[in-house]
Amino acid sequence: MRIVVADIGGTTIKVAIVNEEGVLTQYTEYDTESKKGGAYLVQKLMNILKGFLPFEAIGISTAGQVDTKTGTITYANDNIPAYTGMKLQELLEKAFHVPVKVENDVNAAALGELHYGAGKEQTAFLCLTYGTGVGGAIIMDSKLYRGANGVAAEFGHIIVHPNGRNCNCGLKGCYEQYASTTALIRQVQAVDSSYQNGRQVFEALKQENKKIESVLSQWMDEIVLGLVSLIHCFNPSVIIVGGGVMEQSQVVEEITRRVRKQVIHSFSNVTIKQAVLGNRAGLLGAASLHIRHDG
Known part of the structure; x- marks a missing residue:
């Protein structure tokens, strides 16, 4: 499976491709331009993801509190204005017609360390x-x-x-x-x-x-x-x-x-x-949401 993953922070958006073995490639960073607000950020993210097509799934690690059942940002502070309430999963699934998983950034980093890093x-x-x-x-x-x-x-x-x-x-x-x-x-x-x-x-x-x-x-x-x-x-x-x-x-x-x-x-x-994964932790954690981990 070819999974595109994005880690959204107040300063940068990190994007990469991850396969089912957890191998990360095509790592790129972009300026979040967070002060332009949530709607601008999501549109920018969509434009970035288009450059990584084709892919079979999207994993998102993001600042803010997340309703993981719906992929909605339930709370974000003023670092990203008007991000609270953003239905990120719904918007991305409509745009790309692939499964989307959204997770809080620290949770995603913990999952990355669990499956691929210091918590393995x-x-x-x-x-x-x-x-x-x-x-x-x-x-x-x-x-x-x-x-x-x-x-x-x-x-x-x-x-x-x-x-x-x-x-x-x-x-x-x-x-x-x-x-x-x-x-x-x-x-x-x-x-x-x-x-x-x-x-x-x-x-x-x-x-x-x-x-x-x-x-x-x-x-x-x-x-x-x-x-x-x-x-x-x-x-x-x-x-x-x-x-x-x-x-x-x-x-x-x-x-x-x-x-x-x-x-x-x-x-x-x-x-x-x-922690041992550094900038990769959230990306790998976001990818792991689409990967079956047996044992």
């Missing part, structure tokens, strides 16, 4: 991605756990600091306001406004910048605060962490060390693993 030998794990916010997914018995309304694992909105920082969701003190890469950069800029991204932060560490080291240490404490609560709730054997900043092995190693010091002893056998 696992049947149950938690997956968290640290970026603009903090995304989450739960794998149980080799399947996504979706919850009553299909939107389980909003780990970024665990309250870690009651009456703390305002969050875009309307609450205060959410985990992602302290543990996301966005939060890290905000805290670093309070020390030195010249830093614009995580890559610059880690370059500063190589120069033994003590002020930046201190901020990074505080940020890792915030990550651990959320992880310890999740470990005590779920008792997972494995947690897979992703996002650009988690590609730094020393960060994952230090987080693991701090977690082991803070969890109750009977929970301390948890393993924290780096």
